Amino acid sequence: MMKRRPLSAWLEQLVFIGPAFISFTLIVMIPFLLGMYYSFTDWNGVSGTVTFIGLGNFKQILFNDPDFMRSFWFTTRFSIAAVILTNVLAFILALLLTRPLKLRNPLRTVFFLPNVIGGLLLGFIWQFIFVKGFPAIGQLTNIPFFNLPWLGDETTGFWGIVIVFVWQSAGYFMVIYIASLINVPKDVLEAAQIDGASPAQVLFRIIVPLIMPAVTVCLFLAISNTFKMFDLNLSLTKGGPFKSTESLALNIYTEAFQNNRFGLGTAKALIFFVVVAIITTIQVRITKSREVEA
């Protein structure tokens, strides 16, 4: 049985929960539910008539939209390359900075610095480096790497975005890895060394298993950030040349706000949400199952 609550209790509930509940419902829940509905319609964002067309949008996307498929494939390849490189670099930086270095704190600041600047501005910074800086370095040094047509074709566009993403994100994950490495118990490491374990064995058999919780977090964040990548893509390549470096997020944006096919755009957005949710769930399951305690 529920007790009758006095008016003041209801008012308290309204004052404390109300603002968060209303703004969250209005900004997140309603658009989320509306999006599900619109994905089954031919809504064009302008005219008042919205017709229900069943699975029409999904059929169109899956069987008749090579651009979407290409952006899906591009985003998947980008995610794999960027997630691996970012985490490997971040982990190496964390290992370096957990040594008793004299310049440890300034170095931590430097590695973290790109992360506080937004992806859009970073993309523009690197556009200059790729288009003007690299050729100039190439002329001075004659290293072929710098003389590639950076951002001018599909391959250099792809790796250009990967490089900037890694540069931007490594410092963030480094901070998480450092926090985890500091908590690895020293006696376990000493015991392993006394038992004659090689440095590689200590790293892969002891340190890595013990910091798996950080790996879970970093992989989760890296995977979802790479799949959501939009700003860097827009400011570095705008998806070009010829849509060869167009991410999923950019494809959804273009479909809705440039082609005015809002129904189709929301259907893509729904597929996008489901894909990200499935991939990150699988990843968290796998890495969590490998977490151990010292």
Added chain:
Amino acid sequence: MEARQRYTAGTLVVEIVAVLLGLLFLVPFYFVIVNSLKTFAELLTDPTSLPTALQWSNFSNAWRIMKFPTVLTNSLVITVLANLAIALISAMAAYRMVRHKTRFNRLFFSLLVAAMVIPFQSIMIPLVRVARTVGLFDSIPGLIVCYMGFGAPLSVFLFHGFVKSIPHEIEESASVDGASAYGTFFRIVLPLLKPIAVTVILLNSLWIWNDFLLPFLILQSPDLRTIPLATNSFFGQYTKQWDLALAALVLGITPIVIFFLAMQRHIIEGITAGSVKG
């Protein structure tokens, strides 16, 4: 795993490698700053060396053309007000949820946690429609309401975890003394939440200050532009005018870099705390 190690030759090698990596990380900043102070001709012929004469006019031109004072004010107003609003509504909701575990409050909390996995891009299209319908479109207060909705999940989650650790007895003694629920919250609970509030505000500040897509969709008037929006339209207008564009970029990154250098200890601690719990 660290501490009390001696500074050996191996450590010196590690230090040198780390410093070289650090310099590599700074190279892009070198390029942008050095070239933002060159004439257009010099920048094209020699982008790698230091400028022969400092062209401060690049900065005054970029400052004027992108209306930097207006843009900076917009970014500041949006970040500060959205931050205050998110922190206040999230702290109040989290406090209520911990102390009154009704079925509704528990359901709402689960919804918030579940919503953290929804990518912004998967709901942005209907969001623009909702914003137009309820009058949040093309207005700074409207954008702030959007940030309240998007900021609530993680912020409530962080406050929720912290409130759970505050002993109930502190509030009980206050209510015995006749304080109302509001008085108890504002005078006793809120001051205790300060450590987690710092984390929440710093995380939200970096997000909101740098956010591009949401304001890009919501704000249309040129007068309402934030730094990322103004930079984007500046680049659209002055493609290949690198002398102006680079000065605009330096202007754009300066405020957040200063903020980071001043608050870096708190920011890095906040990220550690936020990631471990989130």
